[in-house]
Structures are given as structure tokens and as C-alpha cells.
Amino acid sequence: MQKIIVSGGIALNGEVAISGAKNAVLPILCATLLADEPVSIGNVPDLHDVKTTLRLLAELGAGVIVQDGADLQIDPRTVRSHVAPYELVKTMRASVLVLGPLLAKHGAAEVSLPGGCAIGSRPVDLHIKALEALGARITLEHGFIKASAARLRGGKVAFDIVSVGATENVLMAATLADGTTVIDNAAKEPEIVDLADCLVAMGADIEGAGTDRIVVRGVERLHGGSHRVVADRIETGTFLVAAAMTGGCVTATHARPGTLDTVLDKLVEAGADVGTRGDAITVDMRGRRPKAVDLVTAPHPGFPTDMQAQFMAMNCIAEGVGTIDETIFENRFMHVQELVRLGAEIHIEGNRATVTGVPKLSGAPVMATDLRASASLILAGLVAEGDTTIDRIYHLDRGYENIERKLSGLGAKIRRVD
Ligand SMILES: CC(=O)N[C@H]1[C@@H](OP(=O)(O)OP(=O)(O)OC[C@H]2O[C@@H](n3ccc(=O)[nH]c3=O)[C@H](O)[C@@H]2O)O[C@H](CO)[C@@H](O)[C@@H]1O
Numbered sequence: 017m018q019k020i021i022v023s024g025g026i027a028l029n030g031e032v033a034i035s036g037a038k039n040a041v042l043p044i045l046c047a048t049l050l051a052d053e054p055v056s057i058g059n060v061p062d063l064h065d066v067k068t069t070l071r072l073l074a075e076l077g078a079g080v081i082v083q084d085g086a087d088l089q090i091d092p093r094t095v096r097s098h099v100a101p102y103e104l105v106k107t108m109r110a111s112v113l114v115l116g117p118l119l120a121k122h123g124a125a126e127v128s129l130p131g132g133c134a135i136g137s138r139p140v141d142l143h144i145k146a147l148e149a150l151g152a153r154i155t156l157e158h159g160f161i162k163a164s165a166a167r168l169r170g171g172k173v174a175f176d177i178v179s180v181g182a183t184e185n186v187l188m189a190a191t192l193a194d195g196t197t198v199i200d201n202a203a204k205e206p207e208i209v210d211l212a213d214c215l216v217a218m219g220a221d222i223e224g225a226g227t228d229r230i231v232v233r234g235v236e237r238l239h240g241g242s243h244r245v246v247a248d249r250i251e252t253g254t255f256l257v258a259a260a261m262t263g264g265c266v267t268a269t270h271a272r273p274g275t276l277d278t279v280l281d282k283l284v285e286a287g288a289d290v291g292t293r294g295d296a297i298t299v300d301m302r303g304r305r306p307k308a309v310d311l312v313t314a315p316h317p318g319f320p321t322d323m324q325a326q327f328m329a330m331n332c333i334a335e336g337v338g339t340i341d342e343t344i345f346e347n348r349f350m351h352v353q354e355l356v357r358l359g360a361e362i363h364i365e366g367n368r369a370t371v372t373g374v375p376k377l378s379g380a381p382v383m384a385t386d387l388r389a390s391a392s393l394i395l396a397g398l399v400a401e402g403d404t405t406i407d408r409i410y411h412l413d414r415g416y417e418n419i420e421r422k423l424s425g426l427g428a429k430i431r432r433v434d
């Protein structure tokens with residue numbers, strides 16, 4: 017199994033180009049199932065989750081044409097199956113996002129329940145309730161969500177808690193429903209806005225994406241179109257934290273600064289000079305040690321849970337004590353015991369981690385448990401004395417394109433070994 021070895025102690029400097037967002041491209045690829053014509057998607061990152069989604073679309077019968085690296089064309093006209101098998105769904109939770117599109121377009125969908133995962137139980141009850149509000153009949157049988165509806169009808173959906181995936185599933189389904197759907201307490205993440213932009217390019221009628229009320233007026237059909245995936249705010253944030261932690265100066269280019277307000281505010285609080293110019297963001301922490309920050313994860317525009325592990329890594333070597341409250345997932349502190357192996361001082365009580373910064377970490381073998389936990393271990397390795405060897409990096413490849421090449425370009429000593 018492949019591992020990553022990081023030799024710590026080098027301040028990162030230079031420019032890094034940000035890729036398209038994993039959490040935007042996955043729902044967008046699923047949304048192409050709604051169209052009557054081929055859809056072109058640009059700025060597609062080369063990620064394991066993207067490959068899994070393309071395999072799933074191909075399994076359903078869609079044509080997948082890679083035009084040029086990051087540009088793809090999906091032809092949904094040849095879709096014949098509406099079954100998303102366990103083998104593909106189990107490795108990637110986002111595959112549940114074919115449920116809404118298949119149901120809306122083909123009147124039926126059978127999607128394996130995604131497995132539990134390291135960060136929490138992650139049920140899909142909100143997806144099911146929302147689609148039922150649009151008239152779908154849904155049962156759970158033999159580990160599959162089985163859904164049917166002659167044609168979905170517009171309805172009222174009011175979420176009890178904010179869910180990115182459930183908002184996306186019902187948003188996609190509502191585009192082809194008969195009548196108007198109002199989604200209240202909708203997720204406001206930039207990836208929802210990007211999905212809505214793509215659906216609108218395909219002929220959907222959507223208002224309010226990015227606010228907590230989305231109104232979708234159903235249309236008879238969606239046509240082909242083209243869309244360029246938004247920059248990955250979590251990848252961006254990860255590189256900016258790397259700059260701050262190592263006492264370096266890094267500019268992330270091809271980024272979308274407006275999607276990162278809370279993250280940039282926390283970097284300023286940690287003592288970094290942060291500047292934005294067009295699609296570039298620079299974090300300069302030269303000659304300084306970060307100050308510990310307190311943070312509470314929350315739905316957008318709050319602090320993203322997908323950046324929690326990376327900020328925890330920064331607090332580990334910061335000056336002072338920082339508290340981190342994880343309010344989205346009940347079990348998203350799996351990186352703590354690995355960071356402790358590197359010499360971090362972290363105390364957990366319920367959903368709060370209190371981190372007391374230490375002057376230095378020391379390299380050790382550690383194990384990645386999920387995607388952002390893996391990123392936090394790489395960040396910690398960048399500042400640890402000696403070598404940090406990170407095992408189970410397949411988690412990392414789900415969501416970071418060429419991370420070791422990008423970090424090497426900033427001066428890091430990092431390599432992948434078999
Ligand atoms: C592919 C993708 O975009 N993944 C992101 C998406 O995941 P995902 O869409 O799975 O996350 P949700 O926003 O749905 O989860 C938020 C909370 O709602 C709960 N919940 C969710 C659905 C449901 O039916 N019932 C229920 O109880 C979850 O367990 C969690 O506690 O948003 C998360 C929160 O920003 C991010 O960490 C993930 O990176």
C-alpha cells in the first residue's frame with residue numbers, strides 16, 4: 017500500500033494552482049443525468065472520487081468522454097439502468113446523489129445505502145423525506161433505497177437541519193418536477209451555488225441558491241450545456257494553512273477568495289498577513305509562529321468542518337491554547353490520536369478539542385483515517401522534526417489532486433512510496 021513520507025522543517029514559498037472543487041464536481045456529474053443532451057464539464061479535478069463517479073455514470077449507461085484532461089463530456093442519452101450498486105457506492109458517499117436525478121428523469125432509482133464512515137454515522141433520512149415531499153414512493157430493501165414516481169410534483173421541503181447533500185438531491189430532482197418546489201433551511205455552501213449554476217446552464221429555473229430558501233420551477237426537459245467547476249475552497253484553505261504553519265508565504269492562484277471568508281479571518285487571527293487579488297490569495301507568515309485560534313464548525317457561511325482538522329494541526333504548533341468545537345459530525349476527531357503520536361497536546365471532551373500549542377512536533381509513522389485527517393497529518397509532518405510516514409493515503413487521493421507535486425513545488429520535502 018502506498019505511503020507518503022514528509023520531511024519537516026521547510027517554510028513553504030511560492031505559487032500553487034488550485035483545482036476544481038471535489039464537492040462541486042461530484043453533484044454536477046450526477047446532475048448531467050437529468051439532461052436530454054450531452055453536457056460538458058470543465059475544470060474537473062483528477063481525483064479518485066471523480067473516477068468512482070464516472071464509473072457509476074458509465075455503469076448506468078451514460079457515455080463518458082474525456083476531452084482534454086480536465087474537460088469532460090457526459091452523454092446521458094444512453095442511460096438504461098437506474099441501479100447504483102453497493103460496490104461503487106460504498107467507497108464514496110456522494111454517489112447517493114444519483115438518487116434525485118435518476119428518479120426525476122427515469123421515474124425510478126435504486127441506490128445502495130452508503131456505508132457508515134469514519135467521521136460519523138451520516139444517515140440519508142433527510143434526502144428520503146425531501147424526495148417524498150415531491151411525491152416519490154421510497155422503501156428501504158436489502159440495503160437499497162428504492163424510489164419511484166411517475167412524475168415528481170413540486171412541493172414544500174423544510175429541512176430540520178442543514179444538509180448539503182439532501183439540498184443537492186432535492187434541488188436536482190425538483191428541476192424536472194411538475195410545478196414549483198420551495199426548499200427552506202437549504203444549505204448555502206458555494207458548491208450548492210455552483211450546482212445551481214450548472215443546472216441553470218442546462219435550462220433549469222432556480223432562484224435563491226446560496227440563500228436558505230431556494231425556489232425551483234420545474235421544467236419539461238433539461239438540455240445540454242457547459243459548465244466550469246468552481247475552485248476548491250478546502251484545497252485552497254489547506255495550502256494556506258500549510259503556508260501559515262511553516263512560517264512561509266504562499267499564493268493560491270485560480271482560487272475563489274469569496275468562498276473562504278471565515279477561513280481567511282481565522283488565518284488573520286492566527287497572525288498571518290492575508291491578501292487577495294482577483295482569483296489569487298496570499299498568506300504570509302514569514303518569521304512568525306502562528307497564534308492558537310478558537311473555532312466552531314458550522315454550515316456555510318460558518319467555519320467549514322472540512323477545514324477543522326487542518327486548523328487543529330496548526331493549533332498543535334501555535335502559541336497558546338485553542339479550542340475547536342465540531343458541531344457537524346459526531347466523530348470527526350479521528351486525527352487527534354495521530355497528531356498526539358507526533359507530540360501534540362490535545363484534550364477532548366465531548367465535541368470540543370482543546371489544543372495546547374507545543375514549540376515542535378517530532379516525526380513518526382501515522383495512519384490516515386479520513387480525507388481531511390490525512391491532510392492534517394501532512395501539515396503536521398511539514399513542521400515536525402524528522403520524517404513523518406503517513407499510511408492509508410487512499411483517503412487523500414479521494415479529494416486532493418497531486419498534493420505531493422503541489423507541495424513539492426512550494427519547496428516541501430514530500431514523496432510517495434509503494
Ligand atoms: C460530497 C460532499 O459535498 N461532502 C460534503 C457534504 O457532505 P454531506 O452532504 O454528506 O453532509 P451533510 O451536510 O448532509 O451533513 C450535515 C449533517 O447532517 C446530518 N444528516 C445529513 C443527511 C441526512 O439525511 N441526515 C442527517 O442527519 C449528517 O450526519 C451531518 O451531521 O457536506 C459536509 C458538511 O459541510 C462536508 O463535510 C462534506 O465534505
Ligand SMILES: C=C(OP(=O)(O)O)C(=O)O
Nearest residue numbers: 039109110322387388415
Ligand atoms: C467529508 C468529506 O467528503 P465526503 O462527504 O465525500 O466524505 C470531505 O470532503 O471532507
